[in-house]
Amino acid sequence: MTDTMLAGRLDLRGGGFAVEEIPVPAPGPGQVRIKVEAAGICLSDVHLIDGSLKPVRPAADKITLGHETAGVIDALGPDVPGPWAVGQRVLLQAGERCGTCPACVRFEPCRNVLTRGVDYDGGWAEYALATHHTLVAIPDDLPFAQAAVIPDAVSTPWAAVTATGQVRPGRPAGVWGVGGLGAHAVQLLRLAGAAPVIAVDPLPAARERALEFGADLALDAAAPDIRDRIRAATDGLGLDLALDMAGVPAVREQAVRCLAHTGRLVLVGLGPAPLTVTDSIGFSYREQRILGHYGSQPGHVAELVTLARLHRLDLSRSISGTLPLAEAAAGVERLAKKDGNPIRLILTP
Template identity: 85%
Template sequence: MTATMLAGRLDLRSGGFAVEEVPVPHPGPGQVRVKVKAAGICLSDVHLIDGSLKPGRTTLDKVTLGHETAGVVDAIGPDVPAGWTEGRRVLLQAGERCGACADCVRFAPCRSVLTRGVDYDGGWAEFALASHHTLVVLPDDLPFEQAAVIPDAVSTPWAAITATGQVRPARPAGVWGVGGLGAHAVQLLRLAGAAPVVAVDPLEAARERALDLGADLALDPADPDVRGRILAATSGAGLDLALDTAGVPAVREQAVRCLGHGGRLVVVGLGPAPLTVSDGIAFSYREQRILGHYGSAPAHVDELVTLARLHRLDLGRSVSATLPLAEAATGVERLQKKEGNPVRLILTP
């Protein structure tokens, strides 16, 4: 008799989502099975369910969602290095190398990374399979609920700030959208030494949260003098770095206007609308740049786990609520409607 488990499954043909009974998976060569303790609900999951984001690499008819996953090693397949043992506390990288592209063959960084919970089954389940090289050891004092959000909710803005955006200490930086990605971006900009840190969000509660997390100034994008207030806060210089975590055209337009000479806008939030700059002359004259960004590298997750282990990064305020796996659809709806202004909602199988 085959053992079964609950899993949050998206039908890629019909677009329907449901928590279903499916067989418990068995680890193959190089894989371990992880008993999931916590899995984050991301806005990308919402977009997958509403159809505005389409998986581009999978051949599956259905996929288990969830790319933010932490748990305990439950079973070990063949050809897994001896250092991995049952009972080990781990989080899972949000994706893995494709193993087939020219860069993978040359052992260079993969340019066709497969995303967990998008291109293959993810962590919205009681058990999840993971290639051993995607496992990251968790310190004993880091709760699973906090650890689960590190891949993506924390690592994506960290990579956007440190790698794509090339943050510089004592230089002004801004974040548009203080939700799951933006709330962490505020913390991480302060950790990296950006100053002042400006947060922009239409919700008063989100602006208050940004100040609580370390922003020096929090503004409503509807304020007609957003640019003037940012210039005043930066001694007329404008922002050196701006992050769009919302993926909204109006945000990008406003953020570009607030950049200083040589300023960089990093587009972190995913959105299908065209990228436009209304004042191309000023953009070129000021030698500004717009940079696309997606996800993070394994090293960024490792860095953040180290920072959390050494208590340089506090993720205690990242978990807004936990829900049973069976209530995944409710969690998706709450995030979509921004009920309670969540940073991250966590499923606990």
């Protein structure tokens, strides 16, 4: 093995992204080094590069991007427990506990979670470091590309559906925005038993994809009768659960109007605009709720790996293409422009 490697690096101080040659990292206490086999390109990476998203607690002025990573354990640092060994196939959790906040000290869920590829070096590299408790073993028949996207692309909507949204079998659910997260939300709602599953998107290609991923009905967000059509599809009740994957105020207003009595809107897509409810009296009368959501917990990733291992979850359609690590910038541009309507593009070092 050489002493240097390629890595996709973001300059947080001066701006700019480039694939550079940097030293291969050595694992410290409790760490393993991963030979990266696949790393996903997420819309968050696009926003980090264009400057619209900023790391909160970056560890350095330059960061290797990539929070969706899978590969093979290449080396063990001191004090890594026995279950982990060189040669094991793993994916990496998208983040980890800070270890110092009051919640961490009390062994409660961390309130200052550090994100891989945002606050510290991620997986857009030939080799990546990971603390051993962020590893999740993956089965031999799960391709690395599919395993890599489970953290975030799949686990974020899974957590939104099952934990925040508290999906109920046989109850209607809707998804606004059928991009990378939304397509998986449709698939996961169907897996969890929501019925009917209704997708809403202004793009014909996205609506087509929603039907392929298991939606019972796909509607144009611009349709003037969208509320009536959703009511008709739900026996006049409206949606028990709605997921906003777009983070757009107009989407949220539309989704709230389509909720049933005691229905819930989960905000998965992030956006800076104020959150408003036009008919606040009706919202209260119908006892509806709007719930914020961010990311997922480690257990959600483990659940999805189990579902994939038992062939309950098929992620083969999630991979829209692969590119060499050296062409990371081209992949980012392709995702930003929605060239080919990708769900996830994968970098292969």
